[in-house]
Each structure stands twice: as structure tokens, then as C-alpha cells.
Amino acid sequence: MNPNAQTLWHAPLWALSVLLACLGMLGPFAIDTYLPAFAGIAASIDATPVQMQQTLSVYLIGFAVMSLFHGALSDSFGRRPVVLWGVAIFTLASVGCALSQTIGQLVFFRLLQGLSTGAGIVVSRAVIRDMFPPADAQRVMSQVTLFFGAAPAIAPIIGGFLFVHADWHAIFWFLTAVGAALWFANWKLLPETLHADAVQPFNVRNLLRGYREIGSNSRFFLLALASGIPFNGMFLYVLSAPVFVGEHLGLAPQQFFWFFLFTIAGIMGGAFWSGRLAGKLPAARQIRRGFRIMLTVSVVNVLANAFFTAEAWWALPLISLFSFGWALMVPVVTLMVLDLVPSRRGMASSMQSFMAATANALVAGVLAPLVMHSTLLLAIASLGLMSIGLVSWLWVKPRLAVPFQRG
Numbered sequence: 001m002n003p004n005a006q007t008l009w010h011a012p013l014w015a016l017s018v019l020l021a022c023l024g025m026l027g028p029f030a031i032d033t034y035l036p037a038f039a040g041i042a043a044s045i046d047a048t049p050v051q052m053q054q055t056l057s058v059y060l061i062g063f064a065v066m067s068l069f070h071g072a073l074s075d076s077f078g079r080r081p082v083v084l085w086g087v088a089i090f091t092l093a094s095v096g097c098a099l100s101q102t103i104g105q106l107v108f109f110r111l112l113q114g115l116s117t118g119a120g121i122v123v124s125r126a127v128i129r130d131m132f133p134p135a136d137a138q139r140v141m142s143q144v145t146l147f148f149g150a151a152p153a154i155a156p157i158i159g160g161f162l163f164v165h166a167d168w169h170a171i172f173w174f175l176t177a178v179g180a181a182l183w184f185a186n187w188k189l190l191p192e193t194l195h196a197d198a199v200q201p202f203n204v205r206n207l208l209r210g211y212r213e214i215g216s217n218s219r220f221f222l223l224a225l226a227s228g229i230p231f232n233g234m235f236l237y238v239l240s241a242p243v244f245v246g247e248h249l250g251l252a253p254q255q256f257f258w259f260f261l262f263t264i265a266g267i268m269g270g271a272f273w274s275g276r277l278a279g280k281l282p283a284a285r286q287i288r289r290g291f292r293i294m295l296t297v298s299v300v301n302v303l304a305n306a307f308f309t310a311e312a313w314w315a316l317p318l319i320s321l322f323s324f325g326w327a328l329m330v331p332v333v334t335l336m337v338l339d340l341v342p343s344r345r346g347m348a349s350s351m352q353s354f355m356a357a358t359a360n361a362l363v364a365g366v367l368a369p370l371v372m373h374s375t376l377l378l379a380i381a382s383l384g385l386m387s388i389g390l391v392s393w394l395w396v397k398p399r400l401a402v403p404f405q406r407g
Helices: 013-032 035-045 049-077 079-099 103-131 134-165 168-189 204-215 218-239 241-248 257-277 283-307 312-340 342-371 375-399
Strands: none
Touching: 013 049, 013 079, 013 103, 013 134, 013 168, 035 049, 035 103, 035 134, 035 168, 049 079, 049 103, 049 204, 049 342, 079 103, 079 168, 103 134, 103 312, 103 342, 134 168, 134 257, 134 312, 204 218, 204 342, 218 241, 218 257, 218 283, 218 312, 218 342, 218 375, 241 257, 241 375, 257 283, 257 312, 283 312, 283 375, 312 342, 312 375, 342 375
């Protein structure tokens, strides 16, 4: 951590947690807020469903590609400038979305949003480890995960309200206001947390050497899989929600909130408990508990869907418990990833985010359409995704030094 960390932030530590959590929430807000208005936007600008899907696809592609560079840039130019520039570009891109009159314009500005919004998510992780010793860093990372988990539930509600009571342009004006407020808050409050001794030279040779060192580190690769892939065991159900909730569980559109309520409650509960266990339970044991919960729930989910017709009263709690297990272990694994390369934490965060975003895009574009029409296939796919993370953790665990002994 930065040796001057205690002198950089004078407000209560919870305020820094909230500031960093808001940076992490920007991405989910950019995705989920406008989803309720898909049909309305298509009708307004004469776009086809396929063209509207492109507004989501280009965002995810832009987010994944640029995630490779946000953290590396912050290792050279500092955390604060990268965050401020990223949020500023996101805000201007949101203005462009609000003013778009054609599908081409909307796709372009959504791409710009995707390229910029990852700055806050990626760099905030590096800031946490710059500022806090291991146990405190786990608590803050858990708090960020808790707020991050609330965003997908809140965003569609806000977007739907704005669309019904104003129009779809109001959704992007809302994102503009969020971006402007977040930029001002970070300009006013966010300190530069990268210590002068940790600044990396900004040149092609140094960048390529860093990417090669991290990319060829098997421990980094396996830890990134352990943290990112199990998330898709839950995310698969989110992506399949219209079919899973509406067709399989037979819930009316106004009852969809139950699905999101259970999912978000699981994430927030797991993140809260992870923070409570920080410094009290060895990291490996906490990760093991998280995977045990996910494995047990996944097996029960497969058996239940194999022998019974899916019903909301048992299907939704199972997804909630799975989310709880993931949120219990992911703050710990994320910090392990950052501590593998303490001199390049920004780049490590970038590559971890890139791997997670790529996995999310593959699940969204390839796997979800293949399995969403069968609850049994959904359950098997969820178990398979979780198993990739579990096997990665079991493989890498003996190769790790005792975690969280460095300051």
C-alpha cells in the first residue's frame, strides 16, 4: 500500500468506500437503466431489434477492450487523472446518446460510453489496495461489492420510471447528471493514491513487458478465472430473465422484481458477511466457504430441475444462495489478484476486468441463447461455469504464498 495513505484521506473511511462504490456502479447503470426503454427507443428512431441489440453489444465490446488499458494508464499517469478523464468522457457520451436521432448515432455514443466507463471500475480496485492494509482492503472491497450489487436492481426501476413519465431521452439525461455529479465528487475528493516510487514508465516496451509478465503468470490467470467465471453462473439467469421468469416460472411482468430482489439480496448479504469476516477468518477458508455454498446450491438446482417443474418458491432462493456464495468469496480473490503484482496493480485490475468482461460477453452472446429455453440446461450450465472457477481455485491454491501478509 501507499506508505503515505493515512495522510491522503481525512474524511471518514466509509465516505471513501461510497465514492469508490459509486465509480463501480457506473457500469451497471449504463447497461441496465435503458433496458426498459428498448422497444420505445426502437420505435422512436425506427430501429430494428437487431440494431437495438447492437447498442448493448458495442458497449460491452468497448468496455472489454478498454479495460485492458485503464489500469495500465493509471500505473503511469496516476489513478486520479484516469478516473476524471474516464468519467468526463462518459458524461459527454451520455449527452450524445440523449441527443441521438438515428440508430447509428446511438450506437456510436454507446460505444464511447463503453470505452470510458470501465475507468472507474478498474481503477477503483487499485485505489483500494493503494489506501488500505489487507484486512481493511477486504472490508472496503466487500462494501464496494455490496453497492455494486444494488445497482442492477435500482437502475431498471429508475429507467422504467423515466421512460413512462418522460421519454427515453430522459434516461440518458439522467446518466449525464450521474456522470457530472460523480466527476465533481471525484475532482473534489479523490486523492492521488499512486505513490511516486510506484509510477511505471509509459512506453511501449514497458507496457508490453508488463502485459507479458502478468499474462504468462499462471497464478494470475487461475485466480482471475476463480473470481470472474462463477459470477456467470448467476449472470446466466439474469441474461435469461425474460424467458426464465416469464415462461418457466410463469410470473407476470409486474412480478419480475422478485427475481432481482432475491438475486441482489444474495449479493448484498454475501458482501456484507465477507466484510464482517475480514481479518477474522483466513482468506483460503473464506473462499472455500463461498465455493462450498455455490457447489451445494448448484447440485441441488440441477437435481431439482431434473425431477420437478421449476417454481418460483424454490428456484429464486437457490439463485439467491448462489449469489451469496459468490459475493462471500470474490472480494478476497480480487485482492489476491492485485497482490500478485503489487508494482502493477492497475494493470492487474485491467486484465482481470478484461477477462471477466470477455467471459460475460461470451455467456451473453453464445451460451445464454442455447440454454435459456430449458430450466435443466440453465442449471447444468450454471454448475459448469461455477465448476470452472472451483477447479481454477483448487489448482492455484497450493501454488500461492500465504495471502495477505504484506502491508
